[in-house]
Amino acid sequence: MTKLMKRKELEQHLQELDGFSKPKILLEQYETRAHIAACMLHTIESVFGDLRQKTVLDLGCGCSVLGIGSVLLGASYVLGVDIDEEALQISASNLDQFELTDIDLIQCDVKSLPRVLEGKSKFDTVIMNPPFGTKHNKGLDSLFVDIGLECLSEKGVLYSLHKSSTRDYFYKKAPSWKVEARVLAQLRYDLPATYKFHSKASVDIEVDFWRFEKK
Numbered sequence: 001m002t003k004l005m006k007r008k009e010l011e012q013h014l015q016e017l018d019g020f021s022k023p024k025i026l027l028e029q030y031e032t033r034a035h036i037a038a039c040m041l042h043t044i045e046s047v048f049g050d051l052r053q054k055t056v057l058d059l060g061c062g063c064s065v066l067g068i069g070s071v072l073l074g075a076s077y078v079l080g081v082d083i084d085e086e087a088l089q090i091s092a093s094n095l096d097q098f099e100l101t102d103i104d105l106i107q108c109d110v111k112s113l114p115r116v117l118e119g120k121s122k123f124d125t126v127i128m129n130p131p132f133g134t135k136h137n138k139g140l141d142s143l144f145v146d147i148g149l150e151c152l153s154e155k156g157v158l159y160s161l162h163k164s165s166t167r168d169y170f171y172k173k174a175p176s177w178k179v180e181a182r183v184l185a186q187l188r189y190d191l192p193a194t195y196k197f198h199s200k201a202s203v204d205i206e207v208d209f210w211r212f213e214k215k
């Protein structure tokens, strides 16, 4: 078996990827920074072994930092899904840059995904950094988890980032999803000031890195 790529090396590769050129506020388009993505993905593989030889769904993939990182750590196949065509074009060019062929991309609203996949494709691992779902799109964060769980295989695992302020909500929700839910880490996440209502260059927020495992 090939050796797992070091976290620092993964981060360096992910730094080379293009991000959103014109981020759309309503879609909450901010990419997961290379440092955070590398920490997440390296933990997912080195601690839990949930990437190597696994099929992965990158939900709300944006420019595919999480999907590409998953392949670099040994995922056998990745499907990236996003509602936004422009984000998928950037993803496609990032895939070209790395000459990756084990990733497919589809344009789809998360709400329609189960219908589009017709329940046929089930994934070993779902990974996402969904919209926070706390403003105009209330509940979208939870809906992403709902749909992600629906797309998991029987023993699948879902990893996600959510605002720490929603931690209690997700712990309460977990039994109804029939998952074991665990916060693996709390991260300080600097949201770039791509959004006009932010007066500072970036805004630090507390974000939880979650693992949801099907029972």
Ligand SMILES: C[S@@+](CC[C@H](N)C(=O)[O-])C[C@H]1O[C@@H](n2cnc3c(N)ncnc32)[C@H](O)[C@@H]1O
Binding pocket: 027, 028, 029, 030, 031, 032, 033, 059, 060, 061, 062, 063, 064, 065, 066, 081, 082, 083, 084, 087, 108, 109, 110, 111, 128, 129, 130, 131
């Ligand atoms: C916070 S960004 C994360 C992007 C990427 N996963 C990353 O980690 O860099 C959220 C992504 O969700 C996408 N998105 C927002 N609403 C969506 C929806 N209803 N269905 C599918 N994707 C959506 C956005 O276009 C955006 O790319």
